[in-house]
Amino acid sequence: MKTYIVIPAYNEEGKIGEVIQGLIKQRYANIVVVDDGSTDRTAMASSKATVLRHAINRGQGAALKTGIDYALSVGADIIVTFDADGQHHPEDIPALIAPIMKRKADIALGSRFIRKGSNPPLLRKLALKGGALVFRLLYGARLSDSHNGLRALSRRAASVIRITCDDMTHASEIIEEIKLNKLKYVEVPVKITYTEYSLKKGQSTLNGARILFKMVFKKLFR
Amino acid sequence: MQLIQIMGILISGTLVLYAFMRYRAKRLTLREFILWALLWTGVTIVALLPNIIGRIAGLLGIGRGIDVIIYLSILMLFYLNFRLYMKIDDTQKDITRLVRALALRPKKK
Numbered sequence: 001m002k003t004y005i006v007i008p009a010y011n012e013e014g015k016i017g018e019v020i021q022g023l024i025k026q027r028y029a030n031i032v033v034v035d036d037g038s039t040d041r042t043a044m045a046s047s048k049a050t051v052l053r054h055a056i057n058r059g060q061g062a063a064l065k066t067g068i069d070y071a072l073s074v075g076a077d078i079i080v081t082f083d084a085d086g087q088h089h090p091e092d093i094p095a096l097i098a099p100i101m102k103r104k105a106d107i108a109l110g111s112r113f114i115r116k117g118s119n120p121p122l123l124r125k126l127a128l129k130g131g132a133l134v135f136r137l138l139y140g141a142r143l144s145d146s147h148n149g150l151r152a153l154s155r156r157a158a159s160v161i162r163i164t165c166d167d168m169t170h171a172s173e174i175i176e177e178i179k180l181n182k183l184k185y186v187e188v189p190v191k192i193t194y195t196e197y198s199l200k201k202g203q204s205t206l207n208g209a210r211i212l213f214k215m216v217f218k219k220l221f222r
Numbered sequence: 223m224q225l226i227q228i229m230g231i232l233i234s235g236t237l238v239l240y241a242f243m244r245y246r247a248k249r250l251t252l253r254e255f256i257l258w259a260l261l262w263t264g265v266t267i268v269a270l271l272p273n274i275i276g277r278i279a280g281l282l283g284i285g286r287g288i289d290v291i292i293y294l295s296i297l298m299l300f301y302l303n304f305r306l307y308m309k310i311d312d313t314q315k316d317i318t319r320l321v322r323a324l325a326l327r328p329k330k331k
Contacts, residue, residue: 034325052325062318066325073326166318 001101004030004076006067007049008060009084013040015197016084020049023082026090032070033084034063061170065163072158079158083149087198092190096152099186106157106183109143110150110190118192127208134212135172138219139179143187147171150190157183168207172215230269234262
């Protein structure tokens with residue numbers, strides 16, 4: 001089965017090369033970096049991968065969809081979404097794609113809370129757990145983690161899930177789409193390494209509040 | 223006639239005329255023109271007969287005429303704001319679609 005790794009990247013010149021190297025070392029050959037209108041040399045640093053370039057910065061959701069559309073167009077059977085900031089580990093991918101290869105699930109979501117080893121700061125942990133609670137209330141999805149960028153999608157899941165939110169709200173949108181399309185999902189333990197770099201580049205907890213507002217708004221009006 | 227009335231009539235009259243010219247120049251659709259014309263004609267009527275607002279207020283059970291205007295204005299501003307929000311949202315999605323289409327274009331060698 002053809003597996004594609006999709007990495008949305010915005011101003012990641014310092015880390016992206018290393019991330020791609022790590023994936024190549026684990027023999028992943030089909031790596032797609034979506035350079036989301038970076039103002040630095042992200043594209044150059046990604047030369048070992050296929051680079052798709054957004055002319056203007058459109059947000060992570062938009063970049064993910066571009067990468068997924070591309071992977072589907074070149075015949076991917078499994079699509080793995082992976083963060084560009086080095087917080088994910090290529091060693092987690094085999095366990096993530098296993099349920100999809102065995103056709104036990106349409107989508108596998110990485111969770112940093114099933115197994116010990118990740119070290120989220122307390123506030124971050126609370127926000128993520130709060131997010132999981134919201135998923136349960138809004139969509140009826142029982143998850144241990146929310147907003148984890150490491151996932152694996154079957155071709156079918158990638159084709160039916162519609163990502164319309166350009167920004168970070170897409171992570172919630174994916175859960176909503178899973179429920180709407182009655183896709184089978186599993187959570188797989190993965191390790192997230194928080195570094196000063198990834199925390200600086202990542203989402204602020206405050207932004208989470210804005211995302212929550214958008215999710216509720218979307219649920220009410222669409 | 224009060225100065226404010228004359229000003230109201232002059233300004234709203236000018237704006238109806240302006241809207242008409244924009245419509246003639248095909249910068250406004252017929253629908254848009256009618257909407258603008260109605261709005262400014264309404265203002266003209268109120269300027270000519272200020273008591274009319276007081277009557278409407280009485281009919282609606284609102285104390286003063288000026289309150290009717292303020293309530294209506296706030297409603298209209300909210301509505302326009304909402305429309306603008308939707309429009310920007312649509313535009314953002316269009317931009318993303320365009321950016322994506324460009325990113326997915328086959329590369330020239």
